[in-house]
Amino acid sequence: MRLIFAGTPEVAVPSLEALLASDHEVVAVVTQPDARGRRGRTLHPSPVKEFALAQGLEVLTPLKASDPEFVEQVRGLNVDAGAVVAYGQILRPAMLAATRLGWVNLHFSVLPAWRGAAPVQRSLMAGDDLTGATTFLLDKGMDTGPVLGVLTERIRPTDTAGDLLERLAQAGAPLLAQTMSGLEAGALIPEPQSADDVSHAPKLTREDAYVRWERPAHVVDRQVRGCTPAPGAWTTLPDGQVAKLGPVSPRLDEPATVPGQLREADGEVLVGTGTHPVALSWIAPAGRKQMSARDWWRGARLPESAALGEA
Structure with a gap:
């Protein structure tokens, strides 16, 4: 043809x-x-x-x-x-x-x-x-x-x-x-789509990509992966600046903490969610290159109460 x-x-x-x-x-x-x-x-x-x-x-x-x-x-x-x-x-x-x-x-x-x-x-x-x-x-x-x-x-x-x-x-x-x-x-017969199980997938907005740490860990995980690489999941840092995030990994063996709260454990940077914390892979603060979460954590020198997202 x-x-x-x-x-x-x-x-x-x-x-x-x-x-x-x-x-x-x-x-x-x-x-x-x-x-x-x-x-x-x-x-x-x-x-x-x-x-x-x-x-x-x-x-x-x-x-x-x-x-x-x-x-x-x-x-x-x-x-x-x-x-x-x-x-x-x-x-x-x-x-x-x-x-x-x-x-x-x-x-x-x-x-x-x-x-x-x-x-x-x-x-x-x-x-x-x-x-x-x-x-x-x-x-x-x-x-x-x-x-x-x-x-x-x-x-x-x-x-x-x-x-x-x-x-x-x-x-x-x-x-x-x-x-x-x-x-x-002429070997294909077009089959009408079923009227059942219809779902819609509108283009992702910036709001869709904003991570809400109060959600369960598995929901945060899905959201970040769904927004990677574009439009890119993002959050706000303790100083109010915006940062993009790479995929996260739920840590079901770690105790629950305050949603958004940051801490280090066994060499990983953990963030609290509505259930168990998740480990960050990489982070890219506005105007800066992507870096490992561990390198960012070491350079940020944040207090114990520091948290991501809205205060």
């Missing part, structure tokens, strides 16, 4: 690579426009754009994929279908109709669970044991289209969102390529 591919971040690259290695022809790649770095001076291409250009592919970077002119441009490519992985824009009905067979999305959850922008993060934060990836036909709803293929993946106890997303990106790439082949052969 003649395909057009839409994707932006690094997790979309394995899928594009799998399609290029298949019998299908990728005639163009759509990705988000170049974005400015943290300091706002230099424009940087998306990982998908960098990879696509290295493969000699035509790359399209519309500001709005819904613009009628761009829809007509895609229609003029005469593609059979589109493939989407974490593109970052909603494809409107006019764009969905610009290909012969529609657009197939690879979504990193087992739909109808976790529809939305942050399925992996929300799944981790909810404490799920199992997740996966789904290929489905896009429709006008948010991840509501009929399902074409599914795979499952066990969530490991120490998985961060970054770890899990990387595994799903690698596992989902062949699923997407196989789905496109099945669609071409």
Whole structure:
């Protein structure tokens, strides 16, 4: 089939690579426009754009994929279908109709669970044991289209969102390529999603990433892992400054302390929660590089009553 591919971040690259290695022809790649770095001076291409250009592919970077002119441009490519992985824009009905067979999305959850922008993060934060990836036909709803293929993946106890997303990106790439082949052969029958067990995964906000130490240790653990690496779990230091945190480890053998209270035990920096304390792995105070929690503790020279979070 003649395909057009839409994707932006690094997790979309394995899928594009799998399609290029298949019998299908990728005639163009759509990705988000170049974005400015943290300091706002230099424009940087998306990982998908960098990879696509290295493969000699035509790359399209519309500001709005819904613009009628761009829809007509895609229609003029005469593609059979589109493939989407974490593109970052909603494809409107006019764009969905610009290909012969529609657009197939690879979504990193087992739909109808976790529809939305942050399925992996929300799944981790909810404490799920199992997740996966789904290929489905896009429709006008948010991840509501009929399902074409599914795979499952066990969530490991120490998985961060970054770890899990990387595994799903690698596992989902062949699923997407196989789905496109099945669609071409007419061998796949789209199955409507169940109306039961629907859950939603909105994009994480800064508030979602703020650690509330009064919660149980296992909830704090899930929250921090779900926010790693982005947007990054954070707290406030005893001096009121903001700091980002790496994954924490519940210490069930340690006695409960005041939520947020800091102490050192057996070479670890512990923080009290609503139940047992958790051990910090690393910390990055505002304006400073990431460092081990132990190094930070030694340099901070805090009093025994010091605590993280709101006083």
